[in-house]
Amino acid sequence: MDKVALHIIARISTPFGEKFGVPRQSGLVDTAAKIVFEPPFRSVEAVRGLEGFTYLWLLWQFDRNGEKWSPTVRPPRLGGNRRLGVFATRSPFRPNPIGLSCVELEKVDFDAPDGPVLHVRGADLVDGTPIFDIKPYVPYCDARPEAKGGFTDGLASAELALDFPPALLEKVPQDKRDGLCATLRADPRPRYQDDPERVYGLVFGGQNVRFRVAVGVVTVVEVEKA
Secondary structure, X not given: OOOOOOOOOXXXXXXXXXXXXXXXXXXXXXXXXXEEEOHHHOOOHHHOOHHHOOEEEEEEEOOOOOOOOOOEEOOHHHOOOOOEEHXXXXXXXXXXXXXXXXXXXXXXXXOOOOOOEEEEEOOOOOOOOEEEEEEEOOHHHHOOOOOOOHHHOOOOOOOOEEEOOXXXXXXXXXXXXHHHHHHHHOOOOOOXXXXXXXXXXXEEOOEEEEEEEEOOEEEEEEEEEO
């Protein structure tokens, strides 16, 4: 079997400390992140002109996967009980563990000590995820408003209502609150789990946040340092 070598050019810093709770797709939750280049690729010249774009494509590695790939997978958005071909889904369990995300570029910080640093929003990556490549999003050829969405058409979920007691919210750093609340409203549970008594936990911004979901409301029950 032929093999090729890939270089990790950067790593991303996000509030998501583990896979559970990461948005299902990029752009669904407006959380801030930053991309820091590895020293061999930490070059101002390498990002010259990037500040003129609004969105970026990221090619990255599913580096937390412990399972081998399969020709068919069970998409959680279909309840986890219907199999589809792996190439008809965005499952992380692929022959090559490569992810693709579209993120908003807020700014390019040329003067940061480890710069240039890219400040982005809407990433669906775990903190520390390796990035293989970065490309600008080009609207005239990348946007396809007439495109069909296959099995994903009609699967967009309404946001949950959020009950976040003020005493618990105060435990979350101020700059992380909006992102955490948006993540919870987006319902981080697998679609096939709907037990109102079950307590879930996600790590966000260094905090372990525990919550329940019942009748369209996500209720935070505990916040503690991860």
